Amino acid sequence: MSSVKTWLLEIRAPFLLVTLVSVLVAVSVAVYQSYHINALYLGLAFVGALLSHIAVNVLNEYFDYKSGVDFKTTKTPFSGGSGVLPAGLLNPRSVYILGISCVAAIIAIGGYFIYAQGPLIIPVGVAGIITVYFYTTYITKSPLLCAIAPGLGFGPLMVLGTYFALTGTYSLAAGLASLVPGFLVSNLLLLNQFPDVEADASVSRRHFPISIGLARSSLIYTALVLAAYLALIISVEVGKLPDLALLGLVTLPLGLLVAMGVRKYHNQIEHLVPIMGRNVMLTLFFPLLMAIGIIVS
Numbered sequence: 001m002s003s004v005k006t007w008l009l010e011i012r013a014p015f016l017l018v019t020l021v022s023v024l025v026a027v028s029v030a031v032y033q034s035y036h037i038n039a040l041y042l043g044l045a046f047v048g049a050l051l052s053h054i055a056v057n058v059l060n061e062y063f064d065y066k067s068g069v070d071f072k073t074t075k076t077p078f079s080g081g082s083g084v085l086p087a088g089l090l091n092p093r094s095v096y097i098l099g100i101s102c103v104a105a106i107i108a109i110g111g112y113f114i115y116a117q118g119p120l121i122i123p124v125g126v127a128g129i130i131t132v133y134f135y136t137t138y139i140t141k142s143p144l145l146c147a148i149a150p151g152l153g154f155g156p157l158m159v160l161g162t163y164f165a166l167t168g169t170y171s172l173a174a175g176l177a178s179l180v181p182g183f184l185v186s187n188l189l190l191l192n193q194f195p196d197v198e199a200d201a202s203v204s205r206r207h208f209p210i211s212i213g214l215a216r217s218s219l220i221y222t223a224l225v226l227a228a229y230l231a232l233i234i235s236v237e238v239g240k241l242p243d244l245a246l247l248g249l250v251t252l253p254l255g256l257l258v259a260m261g262v263r264k265y266h267n268q269i270e271h272l273v274p275i276m277g278r279n280v281m282l283t284l285f286f287p288l289l290m291a292i293g294i295i296v297s
Contacts, residue, residue, distance in 0.1 A: 026162035055102035155182020242297035248290030
């Protein structure tokens with residue numbers, strides 16, 4: 001296997017599309033509000049967001065390898081890790097150095113935006129770095145934090161951070177728009193934890209599928225799907241997002257189909273894997289269509 005292909009596997013390259021969508025949500029609101037989009041600011045914000053995603057992926061892989069959980073998981077296309085480190089394809093220290101280097105680059109980009117747009121970006125940046133570095137080692141020990149952190153990272157933190165980088169301010173519209181990717185990404189990680197319950201429990205993790213079981217966790221999944229659609233509808237009804245943002249509702253049949261599948265097959269992993277794939281599609285296409293609708297407006 002080529003070195004480039006190995007590193008692409010390690011950083012979980014296909015999943016980086018989630019970052020692109022979150023950044024696009026921020027851009028869409030800024031465009032809708034008639035802000036001029038500075039190409040340099042947009043480029044740096046996107047690189048920072050991408051590095052955040054890469055950092056959390058590789059640090060998670062590194063810490064999972066060190067804990068031994070990667071040798072116990074049931075691999076699926078969407079969960080269980082890349083398998084790169086257990087297979088000995090990369091030096092674990094190199095993977096850790098990549099993660100730390102990404103964090104250092106994020107801090108440098110954040111420093112630039114403190115200079116260019118002001119210090120109000122600091123709380124978002126600090127919260128993001130804490131989430132990135134401590135997700136695997138500490139946040140996964142708390143069911144509530146483990147459920148909230150992914151959505152917080154790819155929703156409010158990434159969307160508002162990008163929006164501030166572009167505009168120098170925050171807005172309620174951007175905050176409301178960020179809830180859609182926030183709820184969906186929390187669900188993405190929640191569902192991907194279903195096949196790993198036994199392995200994760202063996203290393204003292206405490207996410208919802210472990211602490212309350214798969215059946216109740218499937219109810220949380222359904223609630224978060226509904227919350228994402230309600231967040232969009234309410235945002236439009238109160239006049240903070242344009243009517244065309246409701247283009248995201250095109251995905252409602254898919255969302256309901258996935259939610260019903262999770263409820264039905266929560267304890268049958270072989271049947272759950274195709275549903276996990278549809279869940280990835282939902283996580284990408286719902287905010288993408290919403291953002292396109294906002295931009296067109």
